[in-house]
Amino acid sequence: MADERRLIARAQSGDTAAFRALVERHQARAHALALRILRSPSDAEEVAQDAFVRVWTALPGFRGESTFATWLHRIVARRAFDRVQVLRNRHARERPDEGLPEPAAPAADEDTLRAAKLQELIAGLTAAQRAAVTLYYYEGRSVEDVAHVLGMPENTVKTHLLRARAALRAAWTHALGDES
Amino acid sequence: MNCLAFERLLDEGAPDRLPAEALAHARDCEACARSLARARSLERALEAHFSSVPEVPAGFADRVMARVERGEARGVRWLALPSALPWWTRVAFEPGVVLALATLALFVWRGNRWLAGAHAAWNALSAAPEWVHSGLLAVGFGPLADLLSRALASVGAAPVPVQFGVALGVAPLLAAIAWLAWRAGERLVATAGAR
Numbered sequence: 001m002a003d004e005r006r007l008i009a010r011a012q013s014g015d016t017a018a019f020r021a022l023v024e025r026h027q028a029r030a031h032a033l034a035l036r037i038l039r040s041p042s043d044a045e046e047v048a049q050d051a052f053v054r055v056w057t058a059l060p061g062f063r064g065e066s067t068f069a070t071w072l073h074r075i076v077a078r079r080a081f082d083r084v085q086v087l088r089n090r091h092a093r094e095r096p097d098e099g100l101p102e103p104a105a106p107a108a109d110e111d112t113l114r115a116a117k118l119q120e121l122i123a124g125l126t127a128a129q130r131a132a133v134t135l136y137y138y139e140g141r142s143v144e145d146v147a148h149v150l151g152m153p154e155n156t157v158k159t160h161l162l163r164a165r166a167a168l169r170a171a172w173t174h175a176l177g178d179e180s
Numbered sequence: 181m182n183c184l185a186f187e188r189l190l191d192e193g194a195p196d197r198l199p200a201e202a203l204a205h206a207r208d209c210e211a212c213a214r215s216l217a218r219a220r221s222l223e224r225a226l227e228a229h230f231s232s233v234p235e236v237p238a239g240f241a242d243r244v245m246a247r248v249e250r251g252e253a254r255g256v257r258w259l260a261l262p263s264a265l266p267w268w269t270r271v272a273f274e275p276g277v278v279l280a281l282a283t284l285a286l287f288v289w290r291g292n293r294w295l296a297g298a299h300a301a302w303n304a305l306s307a308a309p310e311w312v313h314s315g316l317l318a319v320g321f322g323p324l325a326d327l328l329s330r331a332l333a334s335v336g337a338a339p340v341p342v343q344f345g346v347a348l349g350v351a352p353l354l355a356a357i358a359w360l361a362w363r364a365g366e367r368l369v370a371t372a373g374a375r
Contacts (some may be wrong), residue, residue: 016248023241031236045237052244118225138230166191172222173215 008068012059019059023052026069029139030076036134037080037127038087047083051076066148073139073149077131084127121171129164132157181205186212195219276358284354288343 004025010018030051035044054075062071122130128150135146143161147154181201186209189202195216198206206212271277287294338346 016245019248020241020245023244027236027240027244028233031240032234035234041237045240048240049244049247053247056248114225115229118222118229122229133226134230137226162191168226169190169219169222172225173218 004068005064008059008062008064011056012062019056022068026072027052029069030072032138033073033076033131033134034080036122036138037077037131038083039123043083043087044080047079048076051079054079070145070149073135074151077135077150080131081127117175118172121168121175124171125164125167126160128152129160129167132160133164133168136161183209183212187215190215190219195223271355271359274359274362276362277355280354280358281351284347284351288347 004022007018007021007025011022027048031044031048034047034051035041038044038047051072055072062068066074122133125133131150132146135141135149136143139145141149143154143157146161147157150157152160181204183205186202186205189198198216206216
């Protein structure tokens, strides 16, 4: 932690080597969050890159009121939500008769049928639900933390989690029924 | 506990942390026991799904650093970096300095009218009760007002280049006073916030 604070301080004063160390330390989780919200590797990489460039720009003003990871994830989540909106609008313009689907899914790399099914079910959630579920399960964050990262009221996060779980549970039950 | 309440508990999450009452219900109700088993299997699947970190594309950090070093948003960062600007530039951006300079400009532009107003006010004050008049003189307002009146009356009547020269000469002094006042104000706020 002290090491990270030192890196942040050095990066704040313009040390690009220190910033690279921060990027390398946080890239996996930032990229994973973007990928889980967007489900498109190319969009996820672009969003994660944009987020890091934004972090570099805003770093001099970072006061450490939240952890660096929380701050970074908030920027990633915001950018990913913006990208989802752009993709939806583009999709609606290009194919107005097909409603408002989520962005296209990436090539699957699941190794079990259940994992594939779960992937499919998670893809069916809204971007905000996926973000809440990702941070709650993957990051192991509390509802309060998730609310902080996503910039939403805690009750909204609880609602997203509740609806996501209900939808996943219903679909999971259905999927298990299909299997048996 | 009924089946509906049990289902709601499962939607709220944590099937491994259900209250004893709910577990007792699941033991007696075959449908809810099935729901619980499925909820647990979903929870395990979610944990497994989210514990696998997708691989970061190769060269990701290099591409980020290339964008950073290429200078994307460098101007914005440069402005955001407190030590990036020389002190005299930062002083010029301080609100107190801007306010002082704007006031000075207004004074140069309309100063003679203000002075006329001040003289009228002073004359009106002289008609005020004696103790008000002597009180103002005692705190130094009278001589100061006279001094300013004499100094600025001539500036107000002077040609524009002279006014401009006076403004240039006085501006740094006013800027320094405003700067000190601004810093003192910040210190007061910081001290109050630290308590």
